[in-house]
Amino acid sequence: MEVLHEAGMMIIDSDILAKTCKDMIETILFCLSDSTKGTIYRVGPMPKLQVVRITSGIRQEGDGPIQWGLPEISDYNYPGKTWEQYRDMPGHVKEAMGWCIEKQKSWTADDPYEDLRSVRKQLSGEAEDYHHMEPVLVKKTDLYGERLDTLDYPLTYEGQPIWLECDYVVVAVIKIHFKTNRIRRGDPSTKIIKKLSRTLGTQLLSHHIRETMSEAQKTLDKQRLQSCNVLAHELRNTLIKLGFIFSAVNAEIGYLREQWELQLKKAFPNLESKKEILSRLNQLVTLGLPELNGSGNHLKLCKELLLEQQDLSNLSLLPQAGEKWLGNKIVPRWRRLLSEVTVWNEHKDEIEGLLFKLEGAIWMGMDESLAHQVNHLSPDLKAKWPKLAYMDFNVEKAEVLNEILDFLDHPDLEIPHKYQTKKILTSLKALVEMIPEVEERANRIICSLKNGEKMELS
Numbered sequence: 001m002e003v004l005h006e007a008g009m010m011i012i013d014s015d016i017l018a019k020t021c022k023d024m025i026e027t028i029l030f031c032l033s034d035s036t037k038g039t040i041y042r043v044g045p046m047p048k049l050q051v052v053r054i055t056s057g058i059r060q061e062g063d064g065p066i067q068w069g070l071p072e073i074s075d076y077n078y079p080g081k082t083w084e085q086y087r088d089m090p091g092h093v094k095e096a097m098g099w100c101i102e103k104q105k106s107w108t109a110d111d112p113y114e115d116l117r118s119v120r121k122q123l124s125g126e127a128e129d130y131h132h133m134e135p136v137l138v139k140k141t142d143l144y145g146e147r148l149d150t151l152d153y154p155l156t157y158e159g160q161p162i163w164l165e166c167d168y169v170v171v172a173v174i175k176i177h178f179k180t181n182r183i184r185r186g187d188p189s190t191k192i193i194k195k196l197s198r199t200l201g202t203q204l205l206s207h208h209i210r211e212t213m214s215e216a217q218k219t220l221d222k223q224r225l226q227s228c229n230v231l232a233h234e235l236r237n238t239l240i241k242l243g244f245i246f247s248a249v250n251a252e253i254g255y256l257r258e259q260w261e262l263q264l265k266k267a268f269p270n271l272e273s274k275k276e277i278l279s280r281l282n283q284l285v286t287l288g289l290p291e292l293n294g295s296g297n298h299l300k301l302c303k304e305l306l307l308e309q310q311d312l313s314n315l316s317l318l319p320q321a322g323e324k325w326l327g328n329k330i331v332p333r334w335r336r337l338l339s340e341v342t343v344w345n346e347h348k349d350e351i352e353g354l355l356f357k358l359e360g361a362i363w364m365g366m367d368e369s370l371a372h373q374v375n376h377l378s379p380d381l382k383a384k385w386p387k388l389a390y391m392d393f394n395v396e397k398a399e400v401l402n403e404i405l406d407f408l409d410h411p412d413l414e415i416p417h418k419y420q421t422k423k424i425l426t427s428l429k430a431l432v433e434m435i436p437e438v439e440e441r442a443n444r445i446i447c448s449l450k451n452g453e454k455m456e457l458s
Contacts, residue, residue: 017042018055024174025057026066027244028196031427032189034182035059036129041076041173043101043136047154051097051173052080089157093122100135101170102162106194107133108185130183132190134197136172143169188255188417192424195251199244245431249393249401252425254316256404257389259415261365267374274322274361277354278313281330282306284351288343298341305333318392322362331355366390378412401429 025038039056043049053076057066075081076097086095087102096107096117109115112127120126140148140163153161163169174197183189265273285302292298308329317325334355338348364370371382388404391397407413408422415421 021054022057022068024196024199024244025055027248027431028174028176028193029057029059029066030431031192031248031424032176032178033423033427034179034189035176036179037177039175041080041097041175043170043172046169047083047152049083049101049154049170050080051076051086051101052078054172083154087154087157093119095119096133097173100133100173102156104135104137104163104166104168104170106135106190108183108190110184130178130180132176132178132183132193134174134176134190134193135170136174136197137168138171139167140169141167143171188252188420188424191251191255192248195247196244199247245428245435246393246395249425249428249432252421252428253389253391253393253404255417255421256385256415257318257365258316260385260389263374263377263385264364264370267376268370271364271370272357272361273364274358275313277358277361278309281351281354281358282309284344284347284354285309287347288337291343292341298337301333301336305330305337308333318390319363319366323359326355326358326362330358381410381412384410395432395435398432398435401425401432405429 021040025040028038029035037056037058040054042052042054053070053074055068056070057068058071059066070077081097083101086098088094088098094117096109096115099105099107099117107117109118109128109131112118112121112129115121115128118128120128140151144151153163155161174193176193178189261273265271285306289299289302292302308325312322312325312330334351338344338351344351365386368386371386374382377385384403384407388400388407391400393400405422405425408418408425
């Protein structure tokens with residue numbers, strides 16, 4: 001059995017772990033046509049944070065099959081490297097892996113000749129290729145429950161623990177290589193990889209399916225065991241790929257939503273946006289911090305509020321989700337602060353007004369009266385854009401992808417990365433259209449299982 005972490009971590013069968021990693025690499029290479037290779041590294045357990053390559057997939061020329069395995073020698077081949085070997089320290093080469101794990105942030109080599117964390121460049125002066133590395137984060141509470149105070153954190157060279165103030169730990173790192181000059185920091189490709197990295201928590205799903213299969217094996221007779229295994233195989237692939245595909249499509253729709261709200265801001269410069277209101281609320285929180293005199297509970301509450309407000313500002317959520325975020329995470333914390341301390345009494349009316357405005361700003365993009373007044377856009381763009389941008393894409397709305405692709409072909413639509421967005425959605429559309437076929441095959445297997453017949457997996 002392979003484990004991603006020791007005590008407190010889900011145990012994952014090595015075959016399932018490898019299969020999950022391959023599915024992710026395959027999906028990323030399929031979605032990003034300029035990508036050439038993908039590798040996933042396992043990270044853990046704490047405090048050693050051993051990094052080991054799980055698998056690599058290299059795209060063959062054209063649309064050929066993906067070649068799997070670990071073809072070249074790497075310091076991260078089994079048994080891998082420990083945190084003390086790749087962390088930043090004086091006199092030691094700086095590694096992108098160390099940055100991704102310590103900072104929990106991505107690293108993009110969009111100019112290999114100026115890549116400050118290229119080991120090859122530092123040691124031999126040779127540039128590597130264009131690539132993007134993304135850490136896979138999992139909440140501490142999901143791995144360790146309530147035992148956070150007992151965790152043994154990795155230390156920096158100066159002896160300071162990393163991740164102590166974070167809500168997450170790094171359990172894996174994804175590295176995607178690209179053709180020359182086909183990757184830039186912050187472009188849609190990096191956003192897609194970041195979105196998909198979050199779904200590498202599918203090991204939980206795989207574990208659940210494995211446990212479900214274990215129960216099924218106890219109740220089904222030997223004659224139906226093979227069909228049951230085939231069913232689990234098909235359902236596992238279906239569920240995993242559904243998660244990848246729809247998350248990726250909704251990420252692109254979120255990008256269209258961001259661009260629409262920029263058009264509203266352009267048309268109505270005096271209209272306060274969600275970001276502006278949240279920025280002012282964060283200023284007000286920060287303004288009152290010195291007056292708390294280190295009050296433990298209230299200081300902690302302020303830090304939580306700052307994080308929740310910053311996250312809401314950065315995320316392109318649907319209005320319904322944004323309203324829930326506001327009602328569940330922001331308003332209750334402000335209510336507590338305003339009722340329990342007097343620090344913000346002078347600004348109470350302003351804060352109440354900002355919270356009221358924020359609810360309206362969250363729904364601003366769906367305001368038809370505002371859309372009609374965006375005079376710098378053509379009438380058909382004004383009609384279609386918000387309709388498509390504020391949709392929660394799912395399997396029942398597969399046909400809407402054609403509308404989105406037609407919309408991206410509109411000659412008057414001017415947004416950054418327009419053609420790359422279209423390429424990504426075109427690739428995702430091909431995957432979406434495969435889903436009915438996969439589901440039909442799963443249904444046939446289920447019928448075979450019910451009838452006690454054996455069926456070969458093809």
